[in-house]
Amino acid sequence: MEWEVVIGLEIHAQLATRSKIFSGAATAYGAAPNTQACAVDLGMPGVLPVLNAEAVRMAVKFGLATGCKIAPRSVFARKNYFYPDLPKGYQISQYELPIVAQGKLEIQLDDGVTKTIGITRAHLEEDAGKSLHEDFHNLTGIDLNRAGTPLLEIVSEPDLRSAKEAVAYMKKIHSLVRYLEICDGNMQEGSFRCDANVSMRPKGREKFGTRAEIKNINSFRFVERAINYEIERQTDLLERGGTVIQETRLYDANKDETRSMRSKEEAMDYRYFPDPDLLPVILDDGFIKATRKTLPELPDEKRERFVYQYGLTPYDASVLTSSRELADFFEATERASDGEAKLAANWVMGDLSGALNKANLDITASPVTAHMLGGMIQRISDDTISGKIAKEVFEAMWNGEGDADAVIEKKGLKQVTDTGAIEAAIDAVIANNPKQLEQYRSGQEKLFGFFVGQAMKATQGKANPALLNELLKKKLSA
Amino acid sequence: MSLNKSDVEKIAHLARLQIEEADIPLYANNLSNILQLVEQMSAVDTTGVEIMAHPLDAGQRLRADVVTEIDQRALFQSIAPQVEAGLYLVPKVIE
Numbered sequence: 001m002e003w004e005v006v007i008g009l010e011i012h013a014q015l016a017t018r019s020k021i022f023s024g025a026a027t028a029y030g031a032a033p034n035t036q037a038c039a040v041d042l043g044m045p046g047v048l049p050v051l052n053a054e055a056v057r058m059a060v061k062f063g064l065a066t067g068c069k070i071a072p073r074s075v076f077a078r079k080n081y082f083y084p085d086l087p088k089g090y091q092i093s094q095y096e097l098p099i100v101a102q103g104k105l106e107i108q109l110d111d112g113v114t115k116t117i118g119i120t121r122a123h124l125e126e127d128a129g130k131s132l133h134e135d136f137h138n139l140t141g142i143d144l145n146r147a148g149t150p151l152l153e154i155v156s157e158p159d160l161r162s163a164k165e166a167v168a169y170m171k172k173i174h175s176l177v178r179y180l181e182i183c184d185g186n187m188q189e190g191s192f193r194c195d196a197n198v199s200m201r202p203k204g205r206e207k208f209g210t211r212a213e214i215k216n217i218n219s220f221r222f223v224e225r226a227i228n229y230e231i232e233r234q235t236d237l238l239e240r241g242g243t244v245i246q247e248t249r250l251y252d253a254n255k256d257e258t259r260s261m262r263s264k265e266e267a268m269d270y271r272y273f274p275d276p277d278l279l280p281v282i283l284d285d286g287f288i289k290a291t292r293k294t295l296p297e298l299p300d301e302k303r304e305r306f307v308y309q310y311g312l313t314p315y316d317a318s319v320l321t322s323s324r325e326l327a328d329f330f331e332a333t334e335r336a337s338d339g340e341a342k343l344a345a346n347w348v349m350g351d352l353s354g355a356l357n358k359a360n361l362d363i364t365a366s367p368v369t370a371h372m373l374g375g376m377i378q379r380i381s382d383d384t385i386s387g388k389i390a391k392e393v394f395e396a397m398w399n400g401e402g403d404a405d406a407v408i409e410k411k412g413l414k415q416v417t418d419t420g421a422i423e424a425a426i427d428a429v430i431a432n433n434p435k436q437l438e439q440y441r442s443g444q445e446k447l448f449g450f451f452v453g454q455a456m457k458a459t460q461g462k463a464n465p466a467l468l469n470e471l472l473k474k475k476l477s478a
Numbered sequence: 479m480s481l482n483k484s485d486v487e488k489i490a491h492l493a494r495l496q497i498e499e500a501d502i503p504l505y506a507n508n509l510s511n512i513l514q515l516v517e518q519m520s521a522v523d524t525t526g527v528e529i530m531a532h533p534l535d536a537g538q539r540l541r542a543d544v545v546t547e548i549d550q551r552a553l554f555q556s557i558a559p560q561v562e563a564g565l566y567l568v569p570k571v572i573e
Contacts, residue, residue, distance in 0.1 A: 017543045018543050018544065018545055019543050019544060019545045019546070019547075023547060024541070024544065024545055024546030024547045025545070025547040026545045026547070032564055033563065033564035033565050034551045034554070034555070034564050034565065034566070035549040035551050035564070036547075036549070037551070037554070038547035038550065039550075039554070042554060044554075050539065050540075050541045051538050051539075051540050051541065052540070052541060052543050053540035053541060053542060053543060054542075054543035055543075056540060075531040075532075080492075082494050083571070084566075084568040084571055097531070131571060132565065133570070133571075136562060136565070136567055138570050139560070139567040139568065139569065139570055140567070140568050140569070140570050140571050141562065141563070141565030141566070141567055142565055142566040142567070142568055143564070143565055144566070269492055271492070274531045274532065276532065278532075278538055279532050279534060279536050279537055279538040279539075280531050280532060280537060280538060281537065281538045282537030282538070
């Protein structure tokens with residue numbers, strides 16, 4: 001039987017506020033344990049939560065960017081469960097009336113197809129603390145610095161049909177929250193993580209199968225692997241006549257498998273109810289309009305603009321707009337190169353991205369600035385250097401040897417465009433290789449490359465390639 | 479709706495309450511009475527009545543996103559049963 005997978009994602013994005021969602025404690029990452037956990041975060045008796053205006057504004061920004069309806073009135077609820085990293089015994093979240101709902105997002109798939117994924121809702125909630133299970137003589141250590149950090153939980157419709165689609169969707173949300181500057185997207189630090197609901201059904205059937213929920217996946221690669229493992233596990237089970245049970249599973253990256261955490265019978269009974277400590281959040285049109293004005297150009301808009309403004313291919317445009325920083329770098333390079341958009345795109349996506357990856361550096365930390373790269377591209381387009389020599393110039397700039405002009409000057413890389421000099425080099429090469437010349441003239445035309453190489457070598461690679469080709473062809477057939 | 483013994487045990491477990499076996503019938507009776515009151519209220523026709531999330535007819539006040547709390551770890555941890563390396567220590571939990 002042919003099976004179809006149905007996937008929905010719940011993404012937790014930590015909002016980039018300075019203080020917590022319900023208290024004035026700091027949210028900075030990496031502080032000494034429990035130094036950023038105040039009486040409210042600890043759930044001390046008598047304290048009251050007061051909602052952070054910035055967290056509300058960020059949630060609304062996300063809602064507006066995904067075409068969600070912004071709730072004029074939303075309500076916080078208590079989600080009750082016992083765990084030591086949750087000191088109050090409940091998490092403040094939203095249940096029946098989330099702050100934003102019913103939006104959508106377009107994702108671009110590898111084959112160029114665009115697919116629309118529904119966003120069911122996004123709600124505000126507080127994060128829990130961290131449990132450390134090692135090194136405490138059979139006790140668990142609790143750090144509550146993270147307790148009370150604002151989260152936006154973004155719930156998708158079950159519209160995803162493969163692990164690849166799920167990754168594309170997660171990457172799109174990741175890019176979007178960073179464009180909106182509402183989340184730093186740092187997955188190592190847990191600022192962006194997701195749960196995946198995965199089920200299988202016979203292809204063509206409308207009814208969903210029983211789903212398993214894979215918890216807390218914190219990398220794009222793991223999402224893809226965890227889902228693919230789950231597809232295989234469930235398909236196998238169903239083919240053998242078994243049934244999938246509704247349960248929560250954990251992905252173990254070391255073993256590349258998911259394993260059961262708790263079944264439906266053991267499922268938590270959260271007993272949600274409206275939090276009496278918090279009043280409903282009322283948002284008026286003025287607030288929503290003012291927030292809409294703060295929206296930046298969004299990834300899709302930017303991608304389309306790159307295609308028509310710079311004449312880039314849709315693929316190049318989507319790579320360059322995958323992050324706001326990369327897009328800004330490209331545009332600055334294009335300006336500094338005096339409008340050489342295609343060259344700028346190739347250099348940013350090619351040599352520069354390659355070097356950054358190798359050095360594990362972010363685009364914002366690039367030792368070659370957009371201004372330097374643009375300057376070098378100008379030297380390519382005005383024929384001072386060839387594309388090949390440019391690679392050498394780029395490497396020198398990367399190693400801190402100055403800008404393109406300084407490197408070209410210092411290393412004497414200026415391209416030879418003097419016909420006489422190139423002709424002299426070609427004549428010498430031809431004279432030194434009579435055998436090859438004979439073979440070439442008797443029809444072995446692929447030897448042309450040999451002559452190009454020899455002549456380039458003779459000019460230390462500085463001959464203008466087009467000119468050299470032209471002159472060489474003329475001389476060889478003379 | 480009336481609660482039986484296993485309902486009471488389940489509720490006690492959810493609330494992490496330890497209860498005496500002998501007290502279960504009493505709890506079952508008391509809790510059932512509360513549910514009967516709820517049932518009575520459920521019988522009221524509430525068509526067109528907006529759900530009340532809070533008894534106060536007001537909106538939530540928001541605070542500016544400013545760090546106002548200082549580190550008081552030493553004070554808070556002075557009443558904790560066990561701490562080490564800045565962490566609160568609790569009986570081992572594993573999921």
